[in-house]
Structure formats: structure tokens, C-alpha cells
Amino acid sequence: MTRAGLNTQRVTEAGADLADEIGFTQITVSELARRLDVKVASLYSHVRNSEDLKVRIALLALEELADRAADAIAGRAGKDALIALANVYRDYARAHPGRYTAAQYRLDPQTAAAGAGPRHARMTRAILRGYDLQEPDRTHAVRLLGSVFHGYTSLEMGGGFDHSAPDSDQSWSRTLDALDALLRHWPRP
Amino acid sequence: MTRAGLNTQRVTEAGADLADEIGFTQITVSELARRLDVKVASLYSHVRNSEDLKVRIALLALEELADRAADAIAGRAGKDALIALANVYRDYARAHPGRYTAAQYRLDPQTAAAGAGPRHARMTRAILRGYDLQEPDRTHAVRLLGSVFHGYTSLEMGGGFDHSAPDSDQSWSRTLDALDALLRHWPRP
DNA sequence: ACATCTACCTAAAGGCTTTAGGCAAAAGGT
DNA sequence: ACCTTTTGCCTAAAGCCTTTAGGTAGATGT
Numbered sequence: 001m002t003r004a005g006l007n008t009q010r011v012t013e014a015g016a017d018l019a020d021e022i023g024f025t026q027i028t029v030s031e032l033a034r035r036l037d038v039k040v041a042s043l044y045s046h047v048r049n050s051e052d053l054k055v056r057i058a059l060l061a062l063e064e065l066a067d068r069a070a071d072a073i074a075g076r077a078g079k080d081a082l083i084a085l086a087n088v089y090r091d092y093a094r095a096h097p098g099r100y101t102a103a104q105y106r107l108d109p110q111t112a113a114a115g116a117g118p119r120h121a122r123m124t125r126a127i128l129r130g131y132d133l134q135e136p137d138r139t140h141a142v143r144l145l146g147s148v149f150h151g152y153t154s155l156e157m158g159g160g161f162d163h164s165a166p167d168s169d170q171s172w173s174r175t176l177d178a179l180d181a182l183l184r185h186w187p188r189p
Numbered sequence: 190m191t192r193a194g195l196n197t198q199r200v201t202e203a204g205a206d207l208a209d210e211i212g213f214t215q216i217t218v219s220e221l222a223r224r225l226d227v228k229v230a231s232l233y234s235h236v237r238n239s240e241d242l243k244v245r246i247a248l249l250a251l252e253e254l255a256d257r258a259a260d261a262i263a264g265r266a267g268k269d270a271l272i273a274l275a276n277v278y279r280d281y282a283r284a285h286p287g288r289y290t291a292a293q294y295r296l297d298p299q300t301a302a303a304g305a306g307p308r309h310a311r312m313t314r315a316i317l318r319g320y321d322l323q324e325p326d327r328t329h330a331v332r333l334l335g336s337v338f339h340g341y342t343s344l345e346m347g348g349g350f351d352h353s354a355p356d357s358d359q360s361w362s363r364t365l366d367a368l369d370a371l372l373r374h375w376p377r378p
Numbered sequence: 379a380c381a382t383c384t385a386c387c388t389a390a391a392g393g394c395t396t397t398a399g400g401c402a403a404a405a406g407g408t
Numbered sequence: 409a410c411c412t413t414t415t416g417c418c419t420a421a422a423g424c425c426t427t428t429a430g431g432t433a434g435a436t437g438t
Contacts (some may be wrong), residue, residue: 003385003434025214030425042386044427106347136355140363143350144337147364151340152332158295161332166325174329175336177376187370189363192403192416219394229395231417239395 004038011036011046012056019057019098024105027098029053054105059115061099065092066116069123078130079180085127086149086176093153100157104150121146131183141183148179193227200225200235201245208246208287213294216287218242243294248304250288254281255305258312267319268369274316275338275365282342289346293339310335320372330372337368 011032018035019027029050033040047053065088072084093100107115124142133141152175155161161168200221207224208216218239222229236242254277261273282289296304313331322330341364344350350357 006385028425029427038385039387040426041388041428045385050426104343104347109348109352112348136359137363139353139355140360140367143341143344143357143360144364144367146349147340147344148333148336149340150344151336151338154293154343155332155336155339158293159298159301160335163298164328166328168332170325171329171332174326174378175333177378178329178333178371181374181376182367182371185370185374187366189366195416217394218396227416228418230397230419233396234416 004036006036006038006042006046008046008056011043012053012060015053015057016060016096016099016102019102020096021098024054024057024098024101027054027057054102055107055111057099058102058105058107059111061096061103062116062120064096064099065089065103066119066123068092069120073123073126079176081127081130082145082180082183083176085123086145086172086179089149090153090156090172093157097157100153104154128183131186133183133186137186141186145179148175193225195225195227195231195235197235197245200232201242201249204242204246205249205285205288205291208291209285210287213243213246213287213290216243216246243291244296244300246288247291247294247296248300250285250292251305251309253285253288254278254292255308255312257281258309262312262315268365270316270319271334271369271372272365274312275361275368278338279342279345279361282346286346289342293343317372320375322372322375326375330375334368337364 014036015027015032018032022031029043029047030040032053033043036043043053047056069085069088072088073081076084107117121142124145125138127145128138128141131141152172156168156172161171203225204216204221207221211220218232218236219229221242222232225232232242236245258274258277261277262270265273296306310331313334314327316334317327317330320330341361345357345361350360
């Protein structure tokens with residue numbers, strides 16, 4: 001009887017793929033075992049428990065997202081960079097809904113700090129180099145951008161903008177126009 | 190042996206309270222039964238199954254939120270109304286994290302349309318009466334506002350803005366200033 | 379060929395979900 | 409008060425998911 005050749009890495013990737021297919025919240029160790037054609041107990045050599053599996057999928061998704069974001073903003077500035085970064089999140093969420101949901105999974109502070117979370121914050125901050133904002137407004141703007149990227153994407157994923165005109169692509173595009181305008185004319189306190 | 194006197198309504202409310210204490214994702218029928226000091230099977234007279242319980246909690250939260258939002262925007266306009274509405278969401282999320290998470294629970298379109306979801310959209314739209322926006326920009330703005338309210342609140346709830354200066358209250362306040370400015374000077378296509 | 383990992387297995391205990399069938403408290407009519 | 413109906417809660421049981429313990433055989437290196 002030949003082996004499947006699993007290790008923690010592969011189990012995590014298979015978990016992420018499975019999440020994209022059936023939804024992150026539906027992930028169970030049993031379901032993943034079925035998918036990998038392996039007995040449930042076998043997975044417990046690669047993953048501490050069900051929670052550990054979810055955390056690993058979350059960290060994987062955060063890292064993949066950060067890599068794509070870094071690619072997207074390299075060599076761009078201002079509105080170009082803003083649009084490129086924003087689209088990374090939205091496109092990733094549409095292509096990999098399970099992974100994207102996983103990226104929102106609540107991690108304890110230590111784990112979060114050790115993962116790719118901080119890279120995301122730095123990249124959003126980097127976008128603002130193209131605009132004339134000083135601290136603390138820069139931080140406020142980072143938080144606003146994060147909120148819009150995540151908020152829009154997650155409402156859209158939840159079907160909130162389906163079945164109503166105008167279509168979501170247009171709102172997205174105009175939302176980015178609006179954010180760009182806002183960053184260029186950020187109000188004084 | 191005297192009865193607990195439960196019905197669907199009370200079970201749902203107890204479920205919502207429990208969600209606020211232990212987190213919406215931790216909700217199980219068993220846990221709720223323990224909380225109510227009742228055997229698990231008994232709850233299945235009041236609730237079809239675990240999913241049904243969660244949906245009911247979600248609908249309850251959406252309704253409570255809509256009621257508070259309606260109170261908040263009554264008799265206000267412009268930036269006042271914007272701030273009041275935004276604070277309803279944020280305050281509710283902080284006071285009732287379990288219910289707030291429940292309000293984000295994905296409902297099937299039929300259930301969603303029958304619940305308080307559409308009321309929320311109408312109220313956000315009502316806020317924009319105080320600003321000079323025509324369709325389709327009005328809809329784009331509704332979506333942007335929803336994204337920011339939900340996005341900011343959910344990142345804040347997830348601890349994303351902890352342990353970094355300036356504190357989240359300030360960013361929130363300045364974010365609302367920025368949104369107000371944006372709505373007053375919405376960019377042309 | 380040998381020892382050593384290591385990937386996978388069987389077995390079993392415990393918890394959550396859900397259905398079926400029953401009993402007794404509450405509610406309502408006469 | 410008495411009887412009937414309703415209904416709120418129960419016990420029992422089956423099925424699936426999680427997790428641990430202990431065992432076996434394929435891969436790896438000497």
C-alpha cells in the first residue's frame with residue numbers, strides 16, 4: 001500500500017483548496033481526510049487539531065495575499081498603486097473565497113504579529129507615499145483604506161450587491177475614484 | 190417538576206445573549222441547552238436545527254440594529270445623521286459582539302430579503318438626502334458607506350487597531366470627517 | 379542488511395446533532 | 409371540578425466529528 005506523501009505544508013494547502021470549494025467555515029478535519037483519501041487520525045500527525053489547521057490556512061492566505069500585493073504595487077504610485085492594491089484584495093476574494101475568509105480568521109496577537117499581517121499594513125502605508133498626508137492622518141487613512149478594501153469585498157462576497165443596479169464593478173471603480181479624490185483633498189481637523 | 194417556559198422567541202434571545210458572551214461562532218445547540226438548564230432534545234421543539242438557530246439570531250440582531258439606526262437618524266440630517274448612523278453600528282458591535290457577528294451571517298436571498306436587511310439599505314440611502322448626489326452616484330455612495338461602517342467595525346472588533354497609536358476613537362472620528370467631506374465633494378466621473 | 383524515521387493505520391472514548399416516542403404540566407372548555 | 413388538548417420537556421439511540429493511544433509498514437540512511 002503506497003503512501004500519500006503528506007506533510008504539514010501539503011495538508012495546509014489541501015485545506016485551503018478545500019476551503020475555496022466548500023467554504024472556510026465548513027472545513028473539518030474529517031472532510032479534509034476524505035478529500036485526501038486518508039484516515040482522519042493520520043492528519044493529526046501533521047496538524048495539532050482542528051483549530052491549528054484553520055490557523056495555518058489563515059496564515060497561508062495572508063501570505064499569498066501579501067505576495068500578490070507586493071507584486072501589484074511594485075513600480076506604481078498614486079492612484080495607479082491604489083487601484084492595483086485594492087484589486088489584489090477584491091480579485092483574490094473572488095478567486096479564492098475560502099482562503100479570503102480564512103485571512104479574516106481571528107488570530108491571537110502573537111500569531112498575527114508573526115504572520116504576514118504587518119506586511120499588509122506596511123503596504124497600505126506605502127500607497128500613501130503618493131499623497132500628501134502627515135501623521136496622524138496617514139494612520140487614519142491607512143485604517144480607512146483597510147476598512148474599505150475589506151468591507152467592500154466582504155459585503156460583495158456575501159451577495160450584498162447582487163441583483164441591484166448599477167453592477168458592482170461600477171461601484172467599485174467609482175469607490176476607488178472617490179478614495180483617490182479623498183486622499184488628494186484630505187480634510188483638515 | 191416545573192417548566193422553564195421556553196418558546197422560539199426566548200430561545201433565540203438566549204442564543205443571542207450566549208453569542209455575546211462566548212462568540213457567535215462558538216454557538217451550539219448543546220451549549221445553549223446547558224445555559225438554559227434544559228436537555229438538548231428539548232430545544233429542537235423550538236428550533237428546527239443548529240442552522241435555524243443561527244439564522245434566527247442573525248435576524249434578531251439585524252432587527253435590533255435597524256431599530257437603533259432608525260432612532261438615531263430620526264430628526265437628524267447631513268453630517269449629524271452620518272455620524273449618528275455610523276455610531277449605531279460601531280457601538281452595537283462593541284456592546285454586542287456576538288450579535289454583530291451574527292448580523293453578518295450569510296443568509297439565503299429569500300430570508301435576507303424578508304429580514305431587516307433592506308431597511309438598513311434604505312436608511313443609509315436616507316442619510317444621503319443631506320448631500321447633493323444623483324444616481325448612480327447615490328448607490329455607489331451607499332455601498333461605500335456600508336463598506337466603511339462594516340469594514341472599520343469588523344477590523345476594530347478583530348483587534349486590528351489595538352496596540353498602535355493613534356487610538357481607534359480618533360481614527361473613527363477622522364474617518365467620519367473624511368467621509369462627510371467626500372460626500373460633499375464627490376468627484377465627477 | 380540494518381536500524382530508524384515517519385506516514386499511515388485501527389481502536390476507542392467523548393461530544394454535538396438530530397429524530398422518535400413518551401409523559402406530565404398547563405390551558406381551555408363544559 | 410373534570411376532561412381533553414396542547415405543549416414543553418424528557419429518555420433513548422443513531423450518526424458524525426474530534427482527539428488520543430498504540431501499532432505496522434514503507435521510506436531513508438549507514
